[in-house]
Structures are given as C-alpha cells and as structure tokens.
Amino acid sequence: MPIRWRLTLWFSVILCVALVLAGVIIYIVLQNHLHSEVDDNLKVYAAEIKDYIGSDIVMAPDDYDVVCDAACACSPALREFGSPGVHVRLIDGNGNIVGRSENLGDLELPVEESLIERGLAGEAGTATLTASDGTKIRVMTDQIQGQHEPLILEVGQSLRHIDAAMNQVRWALIGSLLAALAFAIVSGGILVRRALAPVVDIARTAQNIEESSDLSKRVGYDGPKDEIGQLATTFDHMIEHLEKAFESQRLFIADASHDLRSPLTVLQGNLDLLKRDLGEEERRESLRAIEAETHRMSRIVDDLLLLAEVESGQIEWRGRVSLREVLLESAERGQQLAGDRKVVVGRQEDIFIRGDAHRLKRLLGNLVDNAIRYTPEGGTITLSLFRNEDWACINVVDEGMGIAPEHLPHVFERFYMVDRARSRSHGGSGLGLTIVKAIAEQHGGKVTVTSELGKGSTFTVWLKL
Numbered sequence: 001m002p003i004r005w006r007l008t009l010w011f012s013v014i015l016c017v018a019l020v021l022a023g024v025i026i027y028i029v030l031q032n033h034l035h036s037e038v039d040d041n042l043k044v045y046a047a048e049i050k051d052y053i054g055s056d057i058v059m060a061p062d063d064y065d066v067v068c069d070a071a072c073a074c075s076p077a078l079r080e081f082g083s084p085g086v087h088v089r090l091i092d093g094n095g096n097i098v099g100r101s102e103n104l105g106d107l108e109l110p111v112e113e114s115l116i117e118r119g120l121a122g123e124a125g126t127a128t129l130t131a132s133d134g135t136k137i138r139v140m141t142d143q144i145q146g147q148h149e150p151l152i153l154e155v156g157q158s159l160r161h162i163d164a165a166m167n168q169v170r171w172a173l174i175g176s177l178l179a180a181l182a183f184a185i186v187s188g189g190i191l192v193r194r195a196l197a198p199v200v201d202i203a204r205t206a207q208n209i210e211e212s213s214d215l216s217k218r219v220g221y222d223g224p225k226d227e228i229g230q231l232a233t234t235f236d237h238m239i240e241h242l243e244k245a246f247e248s249q250r251l252f253i254a255d256a257s258h259d260l261r262s263p264l265t266v267l268q269g270n271l272d273l274l275k276r277d278l279g280e281e282e283r284r285e286s287l288r289a290i291e292a293e294t295h296r297m298s299r300i301v302d303d304l305l306l307l308a309e310v311e312s313g314q315i316e317w318r319g320r321v322s323l324r325e326v327l328l329e330s331a332e333r334g335q336q337l338a339g340d341r342k343v344v345v346g347r348q349e350d351i352f353i354r355g356d357a358h359r360l361k362r363l364l365g366n367l368v369d370n371a372i373r374y375t376p377e378g379g380t381i382t383l384s385l386f387r388n389e390d391w392a393c394i395n396v397v398d399e400g401m402g403i404a405p406e407h408l409p410h411v412f413e414r415f416y417m418v419d420r421a422r423s424r425s426h427g428g429s430g431l432g433l434t435i436v437k438a439i440a441e442q443h444g445g446k447v448t449v450t451s452e453l454g455k456g457s458t459f460t461v462w463l464k465l
Contacts, residue, residue, distance in 0.1 A: 042140035108132035215243035263293035374400035
C-alpha cells in the first residue's frame, strides 16, 4: 500500500476515534443535562403540590381517594401539574396507590419499593420507571405527613420527548461522523498526495540517475521550506556533492595516472639503457635517474595515501595541542632545509587547540617546504601565530616570485603546479597544498592565500579554537 494511503488511513482512524469520543461525551453530557432539568422540574412540582394538598390530608386523613382527587383538581396550578406528560400519585406505606392524577388514564406504572422505603424514612428519591406501554417515566418521591401515617407523594414526568431528542442527536452524530470521515479520506488523500509529491520526485530523480548514471539531474523543489522541502533540498545537495566527488575522483585518477606515468616512463627508459653495453659514467647516470624517479614515485604514493586517510575523516584526537610548539618545530626543521634562505619566527602567541599534533606538523611542514621551494636564495620565510577572535591563525610568508591571480583559485587542487618544471626539479608531487587544505578542514578550519607577483605569497591557516 502506498505511503500516502497508509497516512490517510491512519489519520482517518485517529479522526474517527476522536470524533467517536467527542460524540459519546456530547451525548452523555446532553442526556445528563436534560435528565437534570427534569429532576429540577420534578422537585418544583413536588414542593408546590405538597403545599397545596398537605392541609387537605390532615383534614381528611381517612379518605385518601378524595384527598388525591381534590388535590389534583382543586386549583389551576394542580391542573397544570396533571397536564399530559406529568402525573401525580399518592402511595401509602404498603405500596398501595391511594390516588392518582387523571392524565395517567389506563397507563400502568410500577411502584418502586426502594423509593417507598426511602420516602418512609423521610428521604426524597428519584428513579426511572418503565410504563406498561414502554414509555420511560422519571419519578420523584417525597413524604407527606398524614394524621395517622405518612404518605408518599410521587410526581412523574415522561421522558418520551427526551428520548426522541436524544435519538435525533444520536443519528445526527452518526451522520456527522460518517460525513467527516468521508471528507477526511478524500481531502486527506489529496493533501497527503500533494505533500508527498516532492518525495515522488525524489524517487523518480533517483531512479533516473540510477538508470542513466547522470548526476546532473536535480529535483528542483520550489515550495515551502518544511521537512519535505528540506529533504528535497538535501537530496539535491547530496547529488551535487556526489557529482563533484565523482568528477574529482575522475580528475584525480587522470592526474595520478599522468604523474605516475612520467616517472614510470623514465624508469623504463633507463632500464632499457642498462640492458645495453654502457660506460661506467652512463650507467651511474641511469641509476641516479632511476633512484630519483623511484623516490618521487614513493613520495607521490605516500601523499596519496595520506590524502585519502585525511579525506576519509579519520583523525586521532590526542588532546590539546600547543600550536606554538608546532610552529617552533616547523621553523627549526625548515631552517635545516632552507640552505641560504632564512626561516624566522615573528609573532608567536601561546595557543592551544584540540587536534592531531602529527597532522598539524605535516600541515605546517608542507607550507614551509612550499615557501622554501619558491623563495630565492637569500630570501626570508616568516612564520607567525596569533589569535583572531575565535580563530587561531598561522601565517607563512615568503619572498618568492608570487602567484598570478589566475592561478590562485587552483593552488589547492590535486596535482596543480604553478611552475611544473620547477616543482618537479625540487621533488614536488603537486599534492602538498591539497593535503594542507584537507588537514585544516579536518580540524574545522580553512586555509587562504594572498599573493602579489614579484613580492611573494602569504598562506594563512585558520583553526577554530
């Protein structure tokens, strides 16, 4: 069963239960209210009748029929009490009816013994009795003190009009319930279908992508920013990221194959030369070339493995790392490799962050190596560490040839080299700055670069404190 019909069914069931409960409560409250009104009316009738007939009973205690008939006909008020739907009876202590109003006619009404007992005890009581024709009568009894023995005054009112009204209410509630359910099913199905339309589009788009392997397809949701909208937008973003990831993977494989092909070609050529009858000098030259290319291949493979590990999200949090110590160690190591260049430390604040010290050293080491590679002899590389609001900033400033504006957006891409020939001559793999960017992002940070041709470059690592 489609989810939209399951949702509609569940909503309809919940609505049905709610309506049934509400209907039952309304029915019971209304019925109790009407019965309460009848009881209040009976109390008024009983009190007024007692006032009218009490003295007659005292004056003629031995003739109960005369007393009752006179009581029911002696005044306009009593004749009103004896109107259709309301009756009056006098009952003795043995349960015998000693008088009753004429409007009862041939209608037989049982005598409730419990009411007689309560009346004799001086307590007023109420009950619902069933007449001989099936009509329900609500009766109230009270005691009237005669000269020789107490009598029970019973005032009753027919519940036929209440039963008829409640029957209409019952059918009205049932009809309303059925109408509401029908409306809920139809309208709910339409609304749920509209609400889930983006989900259908997502499923259709995913199916099209699976069939065509075309990651350029999008849902293109244009609606309210609710949960469904967030799902559609997230799906589009996910497909966009996958498209970029696959494109990056394709380019990565192509670049890696190209960069590994060159040293392999050199290796193959020198191995072919070694198979020939070469002089000692040529032989040594081939071996040096093989060794250099082997070292370069090893460096590329190591960088690829590190980049894959960093981009996989794996990181060892070893507690707080002193960035000042990382900076000083990188400066000391850089000075050993700088030759005639100077590596100096400028501003250095004592800042700690939570991260992987080994990878942070690799990040700063790559930046220092890159600065040394492009700084001419006699130049200076300056390292700085300072706090900028909620960020720890590490600056690596060189006095190299600078980077042209058209190259700046690409310097962190895999295997991108501004000066490919110079990078190869210094053993560069084209992955150093890519690793820097990946490690910075793994620590919740970023890396930026500013440069001016002929004046050098400044790389800034931003790490979240």
